Amino acid sequence: xxxxxxxxxxxxxxxxxxxxxxxxxxxxxxxxxxxxxxxxxxxxxxxxxxxxxxxxxxxxxxxxxxxxxxxxxxxxxxxxxxxxxxxxxxxxxxxxxxxxxxxxxxxxxxxxxxxxxxxxxxxxxxxxxxxxxxxxxxxxxxxxxxxxxxxxxxxxxxxxxxxxxxxxxxxxxxxxxxxxxxxxxxxxxxxxxxxxxxxxxxxxxxxxxxxxxxxxxxxxxxxxxxxxxxxxxxxxxxxxxxxxxxxxxxxxxxxxxx
Amino acid sequence: xxxxxxxxxxxxxxxxxxxxxxxxxxxxxxxxxxxxxxxxxxxxxxxxxxxxxxxxxxxxxxxxxxxxxxxxxxxxxxxxxxxxxxxxxxxxxxxxxxxxxxxxxxxxxxxxxxxxxxxxxxxxxxxxxxxxxxxxxxxxxxxxxxxxxxxxxxxxxxxxxxxxxxxxxxxxxxxxxxxxxxxxxxxxxxxxxxxxxxxxxxxxxxxxxxxxxxxxxxxxxxxxxxxxxxxxxxxxxxxxxxxxxxxxxxxxxxxxxxxxxxxxxxxxxxxxxxxxxxxxxxxxxxxxxxxxxxxxxxxxxxxxxxxxxxxxxxxxxxxxxxxxxxxxxxxxxxxxxxxxxxxxxxxxxxxxxxxxxxxxxxxxxxxxxxxxxxxxxxxxxxxxxxxxxxxxxxxxxxxxxxxxxxxxxxxxxxxxxxxxxxxxxxxxxxxxxxxxxxxxxxxxxxxxxxxxxxxxxxxxxxxxxxxxxxxxxxxxxxxxxxxxxx
Numbered sequence: 001x002x003x004x005x006x007x008x009x010x011x012x013x014x015x016x017x018x019x020x021x022x023x024x025x026x027x028x029x030x031x032x033x034x035x036x037x038x039x040x041x042x043x044x045x046x047x048x049x050x051x052x053x054x055x056x057x058x059x060x061x062x063x064x065x066x067x068x069x070x071x072x073x074x075x076x077x078x079x080x081x082x083x084x085x086x087x088x089x090x091x092x093x094x095x096x097x098x099x100x101x102x103x104x105x106x107x108x109x110x111x112x113x114x115x116x117x118x119x120x121x122x123x124x125x126x127x128x129x130x131x132x133x134x135x136x137x138x139x140x141x142x143x144x145x146x147x148x149x150x151x152x153x154x155x156x157x158x159x160x161x162x163x164x165x166x167x168x169x170x171x172x173x174x175x176x177x178x179x180x181x182x183x184x185x186x187x188x189x190x191x192x193x194x195x196x197x198x199x200x201x202x203x204x205x206x207x208x209x210x211x212x213x214x215x216x217x218x219x220x221x222x223x224x225x226x227x228x229x230x231x232x233x234x235x236x237x238x239x240x241x242x243x244x245x246x247x248x249x250x251x252x253x254x255x256x257x258x
Numbered sequence: 259x260x261x262x263x264x265x266x267x268x269x270x271x272x273x274x275x276x277x278x279x280x281x282x283x284x285x286x287x288x289x290x291x292x293x294x295x296x297x298x299x300x301x302x303x304x305x306x307x308x309x310x311x312x313x314x315x316x317x318x319x320x321x322x323x324x325x326x327x328x329x330x331x332x333x334x335x336x337x338x339x340x341x342x343x344x345x346x347x348x349x350x351x352x353x354x355x356x357x358x359x360x361x362x363x364x365x366x367x368x369x370x371x372x373x374x375x376x377x378x379x380x381x382x383x384x385x386x387x388x389x390x391x392x393x394x395x396x397x398x399x400x401x402x403x404x405x406x407x408x409x410x411x412x413x414x415x416x417x418x419x420x421x422x423x424x425x426x427x428x429x430x431x432x433x434x435x436x437x438x439x440x441x442x443x444x445x446x447x448x449x450x451x452x453x454x455x456x457x458x459x460x461x462x463x464x465x466x467x468x469x470x471x472x473x474x475x476x477x478x479x480x481x482x483x484x485x486x487x488x489x490x491x492x493x494x495x496x497x498x499x500x501x502x503x504x505x506x507x508x509x510x511x512x513x514x515x516x517x518x519x520x521x522x523x524x525x526x527x528x529x530x531x532x533x534x535x536x537x538x539x540x541x542x543x544x545x546x547x548x549x550x551x552x553x554x555x556x557x558x559x560x561x562x563x564x565x566x567x568x569x570x571x572x573x574x575x576x577x578x579x580x581x582x583x584x585x586x587x588x589x590x591x592x593x594x595x596x597x598x599x600x601x602x603x604x605x606x607x608x609x610x611x612x613x614x615x616x617x618x619x620x621x622x623x624x625x626x627x628x629x630x631x632x633x634x635x636x637x638x639x640x641x642x643x644x645x646x647x648x649x650x651x652x653x654x655x656x657x658x659x660x661x662x663x664x665x666x667x668x669x670x671x672x673x674x675x676x677x678x679x680x681x682x683x684x685x686x687x688x689x690x691x692x693x694x695x696x697x698x699x700x701x702x703x704x705x706x707x708x709x710x711x712x713x714x715x716x717x718x719x720x721x722x723x724x725x726x727x728x729x730x731x732x733x734x735x736x737x738x739x740x741x742x743x744x
Binding site: 177199 | 350
């Protein structure tokens with residue numbers, strides 16, 4: 001992995017990982033239930049400016065957000081072709097109706113995808129799984145059994161990647177590498193399942209032997225929230241409010257239920 | 259820390275859904291501070307017994323218990339004893355070294371300000387001087403086992419249980435772990451029970467040997483010298499490496515080689531171009547001889563074997579097979595195609611065979627017999643020939659009675675023999691074996707070495723990745739030592 005691909009140090013490092021998740025929800029919810037181009041455009045602009053201010057470099061933002069940049073126009077085009085018709089008709093062929101309404105929808109959807117995708121990706125970038133687990137269990141008080149089980153299981157994923165690679169090489173070694181891709185895949189999937197269950201149950205035994213899941217436990221490291229977390233939450237509320245107020249005052253506000 | 263006393267009275271356990279008892283009728287008393295080596299045939303229930311002492315066998319849903327088993331007079335609870343198991347990969351729990359050791363302390367609800375000093379002490383005691391936030395992914399097998407030991411030790415158990423803790427380690431790792439345990443039990447502040455086939459490793463630090471019978475009960479119990487002088491031969495037959503009783507095999511006289519069957523020049527090997535594992539300037543594998551690859555963890559032995567075996571294309575440089583072995587090219591010129599990475603999968607079967615380190619990676623069939631037949635079917639051999647060859651191999655590998663069993667349900671030794679059998683079936687010119695003796699007891703070890711030697715005698719070229727010094731003594735005819743990759 002090249003250095004430039006790793007999560008940079010930003011002001012977000014000072015907040016608890018669970019606050020980042022909360023922030024992503026605060027930003028997303030109002031945008032999920034409304035559909036107009038002004039709020040989407042405002043939010044996208046705020047996200048880019050804020051990300052730069054927090055210390056994300058432009059190259060890094062582009063590298064992380066590009067899937068959204070590709071997906072947004074695709075969603076826009078399909079909306080333009082098949083979206084709910086209305087207003088003057090520009091193209092009408094078979095199932096395709098390009099109308100004023102569908103073009104308006106297309107623009108709104110494109111900006112929505114951007115305004116939802118970009119902040120979520122950047123907020124989730126570089127969250128350390130261990131710190132997240134500490135936060136989920138101590139700040140949000142999710143059950144330790146569940147959180148630590150998931151965290152330990154997560155570590156097995158890199159083992160599974162190695163297993164899968166060996167399984168593929170072994171199929172070639174056994175003369176099954178030339179044809180029958182579906183059957184080969186099925187035999188790899190079965191072996192993977194067996195191996196995963198074995199590894200999982202060994203890990204569970206190791207955890208149990210260290211007294212996991214028996215009673216009340218303590219935490220070696222405190223996970224807490226402070227002023228920085230409050231600031232992030234308030235900033236997100238403010239950003240969403242600005243976007244919605246802009247939409248209302250521009251007269252384009254459009255909730256999905258209206 | 260106060261050493262614990264262990265007391266078993268006609269104890270037994272049967273796993274839920276099984277007809278046979280894993281172990282039964284075991285009566286045993288271990289005094290505080292004693293250091294016990296527990297032996298027995300595979301299937302005698304040694305691991306079951308250790309798991310019971312660690313309190314992790316589970317409730318009555320998971321099996322049926324007979325007799326009584328107590329540690330310090332009470333039924334053991336999970337977390338009351340320290341347990342270290344065989345597989346270094348499977349018992350690293352968390353991502354950071356410090357967290358992994360702290361895990362047990364958190365579960366015991368130790369106050370936060372006591373946790374970190376105890377973590378540091380435990381790491382120092384096992385000789386792992388690493389930063390607390392060091393990634394556990396980057397540890398060697400020996401380091402991982404010492405980490406597991408530190409995790410157990412930090413909980414200050416009165417009883418330390420080790421289930422083949424060094425079976426999967428290289429010689430350096432074995433010594434590291436054994437010496438760490440030796441230091442921990444030197445003052446007799448902990449009672450120790452260790453299960454291990456390689457007796458010599460643990461002999462310096464144990465003072466009592468207990469042997470479980472396959473059918474249940476205890477066969478022998480006493481000081482090591484006593485037990486080995488009376489029961490030595492019997493124990494060796496059960497699979498233990500008894501000091502003074504060797505494997506009884508002698509190296510064959512290697513033939514003079516007719517030149518290389520495979521050559522490599524200017525290789526860079528690895529899975530991804532951005533992350534090469536190592537380079538190899540020049541390497542020739544002599545025809546008809548046994549070549550061994552040795553070297554520390556991470557030196558790229560396995561990657562090299564997979565590359566030479568035509569499974570992993572080199573990142574740069576080339577591997578060249580002898581024209582005699584190579585498949586013909588397209589007519590009219592029909593030049594031999596000498597690059598194994600370009601061969602079709604079926605073309606590998608009769609030329610380059612590979613036995614993977616983990617046999618489960620190469621199992622593709624639902625029965626043992628089918629597993630052996632699959633390569634032959636891929637080669638479209640006639641049915642009568644296939645059944646004859648399968649029957650012959652099952653017999654040779656002592657797997658006949660398991661012909662209809664699912665390969666995944668076999669024991670470790672059986673799985674290893676079957677994985678070798680799948681390769682033998684199509685009689686490749688070169689056979690690659692990755693750590694073939696890992697985790698094998700004496701009996702399965704001897705079987706395996708005999709099998710490999712028979713292949714050599716039949717003219718097969720053999721390449722083994724190994725750490726095993728006994729194996730090297732017998733089969734290290736052409737030794738290649740790989741220095742650590744930079």
